[in-house]
Amino acid sequence: MMRIGHGYDIHRLVPGKKLMLGGIRMPYEKGFVAHSDGDVVLHALCDALLGAASLGDMGQHFPDSDPKWKDTPSAVFLKQVLVWVRQKHWQVANVDVTILAEAPKLAPYMKDMCTKVADIMQISLSCINIKAKTAEGLGVIGQHHAIAAYAVALLVQ
Ligand code: MG
Numbered sequence: 001m002m003r004i005g006h007g008y009d010i011h012r013l014v015p016g017k018k019l020m021l022g023g024i025r026m027p028y029e030k031g032f033v034a035h036s037d038g039d040v041v042l043h044a045l046c047d048a049l050l051g052a053a054s055l056g057d058m059g060q061h062f063p064d065s066d067p068k069w070k071d072t073p074s075a076v077f078l079k080q081v082l083v084w085v086r087q088k089h090w091q092v093a094n095v096d097v098t099i100l101a102e103a104p105k106l107a108p109y110m111k112d113m114c115t116k117v118a119d120i121m122q123i124s125l126s127c128i129n130i131k132a133k134t135a136e137g138l139g140v141i142g143q144h145h146a147i148a149a150y151a152v153a154l155l156v157q
Contacts, residue, residue: 001157005052009043010148022113035064042074044151090155
């Protein structure tokens with residue numbers, strides 16, 4: 001038995017906020033406008049895992065209308081999602097993430113990001129892949145107004 005899930009997230013960037021990506025604080029002059037810390041990598045992963053396990057979506061479980069989740073580190077969401085996934089007897093075979101960001105340059109942080117995600121998810125580093133692309137200057141991402149992430153997750157029983 002195996003199940004695949006897909007996730008996507010985007011958050012707006014504004015000056016003077018902290019930028020969290022893949023659980024790592026990125027040195028950058030802009031950060032996310034969000035109810036939580038806005039970590040699009042972890043949010044996309046949450047939705048991919050929820051999707052694969054037929055558990056709905058992040059907005060349903062952690063609504064941004066609930067003050068309880070204000071400024072919550074997204075690692076808390078991802079850890080909780082994995083509790084539910086494992087309760088349904090699924091284990092994570094692998095996850096693959098694509099970040100769309102014009103800046104900052106993410107290549108120097110990819111290894112740290114993978115290590116951090118492996119630690120949060122309690123899975124082997126070899127089960128995680130994260131990559132980054134720019135938007136070639138096009139649209140809201142290309143104009144440095146937002147960062148987005150796509151994720152897929154494969155679950156096995
Ligand atoms: Mg989000």
